Amino acid sequence: MTEPTDQNLTKGARTAARIMDVAESLFAEQGYEGTSLRQIAAGAGIQEPGLYNHFGSKQGLYEAVLFRGLNPMAEAMTDQLGAAVGLRDYTDLPAKMTDLLLEHPQMAALFHQALQGNADSVGNRLVQGWLDNLFIQGMASIEHMGGAESDKETLALNVIAMFNLVTGYFLSTKVFESLVNGNITSQENVRRQKILLRKVVRAMLIN
Numbered sequence: 001m002t003e004p005t006d007q008n009l010t011k012g013a014r015t016a017a018r019i020m021d022v023a024e025s026l027f028a029e030q031g032y033e034g035t036s037l038r039q040i041a042a043g044a045g046i047q048e049p050g051l052y053n054h055f056g057s058k059q060g061l062y063e064a065v066l067f068r069g070l071n072p073m074a075e076a077m078t079d080q081l082g083a084a085v086g087l088r089d090y091t092d093l094p095a096k097m098t099d100l101l102l103e104h105p106q107m108a109a110l111f112h113q114a115l116q117g118n119a120d121s122v123g124n125r126l127v128q129g130w131l132d133n134l135f136i137q138g139m140a141s142i143e144h145m146g147g148a149e150s151d152k153e154t155l156a157l158n159v160i161a162m163f164n165l166v167t168g169y170f171l172s173t174k175v176f177e178s179l180v181n182g183n184i185t186s187q188e189n190v191r192r193q194k195i196l197l198r199k200v201v202r203a204m205l206i207n
Contacts (some may be wrong), residue, residue, distance in 0.1 A: 016054040016064075020042045023063045028109035032062055032123020062123055069107040070130045072100050077137040090141060090201045097166045102185060108170035117138040135159050158204050161162060169193055 009017065022043035037058055037176040039050040055061040080093050101108055138159035140150070148185035169184070176184040183189065 001105070012054070014046070015046070017048075019046075019051060019061070020068060021052060021064050024104060024110065027062060027065060027123065028106040028113060031113055031117055031121070033118075033121055033125075034056075037061075042078070059122060059126075060093055063126060065110075066126060069101075069110075070134070072103075073097055073135060074130075074137065076100065078135060079177065080141060091198045094162055094166050094197040094201055098169065098194060098197065099188065101166065101170055102190065105170045105185065108167035111167055112171065114136040115198055131163075135163070138162065161204065163203060165197060166167045 019040060023040045026039055026043065037051055038048050038063070041051050044051075051061070056063060060137070080090070080096075108139050111127060111131065114124040115131070117124050119125070119128070135156070139155040143155055164187070173184050176182060176189075
């Protein structure tokens with residue numbers, strides 16, 4: 001799914017997108033509870049009351065951030081499950097997920113921050129609900145393919161491994177910079193990552 005460019009958005013939509021960009025970064029770094037609307041408003045360059053012209057509450061803003069980042073991934077999973085006819089269709093899925101995360105790379109940190117935090121927090125429950133659905137879709141996809149053992153524990157381990165391979169790439173920016181002083185999200189490095197993903201996922205599915 002291609003998002004509208006700034007030129008095609010109204011002023012209000014551009015402001016809402018800027019707010020979500022700031023919120024996504026802060027939520028990923030500080031968590032839902034650790035981030036205030038005041039911080040988000042300051043980062044977006046507006047007064048705090050102005051947030052309510054676009055989002056009814058902090059939870060509403062968080063849900064909008066999640067929907068923007070996760071709904072395209074859920075749709076990609078659904079499309080892949082419905083159209084897949086061979087192994088290649090599944091080995092290409094992590095590469096597609098990588099492209100989607102490139103549009104919102106902070107989402108990877110937000111996922112892991114939520115999964116490792118307080119399971120009872122509002123933000124973590126919202127993320128967990130989305131990820132549970134993605135994992136269930138992933139398990140159904142692998143089971144449909146028949147490339148991995150059919151027991152649920154094996155399927156779950158395969159899905160979690162794929163998830164960690166895709167999201168972990170975006171969590172390694174600083175490590176990559178310290179190792180080779182390079183940009184992990186450059187076009188060439190992303191191309192190399194996709195090749196690696198296809199090889200690893202193919203090996204997982206046929207074993």
